[in-house]
Amino acid sequence: MRTKAVRLYGKNDLRLEEFELPPIKEDEILAHVVSDSICMSSYKAAIQGPDHKRVPKDIDKNPIMIGHEFCGEILEVGLKWKDKFKPGQKFTIQPALLYEGGPMGLLSAPGYSYKYIGGDATYIIIPNEVMEMNCLLPYNGEAYFYGSLSEPMSTIIGAFHACYHREQGKYIHHMGIVEGGNMALLAAG
Structure with a gap:
C-alpha cells in the first residue's frame, strides 16, 4: 500500500514523501488516518530532531512519521488481533505506550519513534505494542x-487531577470535595 507521510530526518528536516508500506505482519494492523490534530509536541520533536527524548538517534537513515493525535479507520487486521479488531472499525490512539520493547524503550510513542505509524500520514501500520498496551481505542463518534x-483532552484531565487531587510533592491521590478547595468544571452540556 502506498502512503504519503510527513517524516522527520533531523533537526528542522521534515519531508512530505510518498512511499510503499511493507505488508503487515500477523501481529500488526493496517489503517487509514482520517484526522490528525497538530500538537506543540510535534513542533518540539521537529525542532530537536534526534535530541528529543522520544525520537531515535538514527532518523537521518531511518526517518519516523510525525503526529500523535489521530483518528482513523482500520483496513486490515493481522491474524493475532482478528478477534478484537475488524476492518471498517474506527479507532483513536493513546500514544503513551509505556512499552519497554519499543525503539525508545518506555519513551516509545507513535508520532515520535516509529517508521510506519504517525498521524501525519494517509496510511499507517500499527505495531503490535500499541494493541498489547491497550492503546488502540475503538472510536464510535x-x-x-x-x-x-x-x-489532548486526556492531558488536560491529567493536569486537573494533578493540580486538584494531590498534595504538592506527594503522589497520594485524594478524590472528593476538600474543605476550602477549588473545583474545576471540565465540560457541561
Missing part, C-alpha cells in the same frame, strides 16, 4: 476530529 482530540 460521528466526527473523526473528535477522536483526534482524545489525547
